[in-house]
Amino acid sequence: MQKKPLLIVTKNELLIKELVQGLSTLFDVSVEGSIHVAYHRVLDLLPDTIVFDKTSYRKPSDFKNLKNFKATHFLKKTHLAIYCSPLEIKIMAKRYKDLVDEFHSTAAGLEQLVIRISRTAEQLKLNYWHECFMGLYHLMKQPVLLLEKDQIVNMNEVARNTFRASKEMFEVTDIVRPIDRSAIRGSLRKFAKGKHMKATTETTLRITKQKLRNARITISKLNIKIPDTFIMLIDFTGDEYCLRASIGSTAAEVENSLAMAKCMVEQNFTRREKEIITLLCKGYKTKEISEALFVSPKTVEKHRSSIIKRTNSDTILESIIYAINHNLVEIPRS
Structure with missing residues (x-):
């Protein structure tokens, strides 16, 4: 599963440890302590989710440029979450109601924060590129x-x-x-x-x-x-x-x-590979090829993998079809 980028803006080491441990299976987690630097990191990362830890930043001026985190076309759908006290939630909800997507209360604890962010991640289907x-x-x-x-x-x-x-x-x-x-x-x-x-x-x-x-x-x-x-x-x-x-x-x-490319394939097939793919075209199984050519089944499997690689195929069946269509093997007519 493709991990989604997550940026955590905090100075709280305990919070960092809990979120990284709880969310690393779903997210590629990045952490930044400076709000000013975090904005430049956002433009580089284009994260699906940003989590601000308000408890790390006490000055009102710390959040005056919060709108910058959704100021460009590339960040419009970023999920912006704030982690703060119940009292601060009431204040910030009025001030940033059109900007913040979700508030997380410190009263619920870090475990609940991890759970809620995880649930949000499952619902988000963003793809920035x-x-x-x-x-x-x-x-x-x-x-x-x-x-x-x-x-x-x-x-x-x-x-x-x-x-x-x-x-x-x-x-x-x-x-x-x-x-x-x-x-x-x-x-x-x-x-x-x-x-x-x-x-x-x-x-x-x-x-x-x-x-x-x-x-x-x-x-x-x-x-x-x-x-x-x-x-x-x-x-x-x-x-x-x-x-x-x-x-x-x-x-x-x-x-x-x-x-x-066809010429290269023909030249690069070894004698043994030609023998093996000829037998495969006749319907021989790995064990039967092993017995017919007096080599081990592992050797046969190794040659099969090489044949698949040489013909740019995903399966040995595709390789067989390719070999027949390009006359790379001689199949006796009954």
């Missing part, structure tokens, strides 16, 4: 897609009009030619696992079932900690043309890279 994206991507004059793995989570109006988006369009592979789908999936998996935050390439996109258009696409990760979430920006490089059996992609870079 998504909020930021949604606030900006409609302004873009080029098609922009929001992706989670190969799923299209959302697209701006330009993309919706360009691809004549329908309810059936749920995956990024719905906007590429059928023969490119496995390559696109493999590329996204590699990009997600890699260290780079951005990648650019050229490809051919399917505008409608019968219309194609060459494009330069840029894929960017939104957060290094969430590697499977991307923004895809599309820059078209030519006019639409019809999809016909005699016409292939004019995106030479992509075609060459696919051909090279």
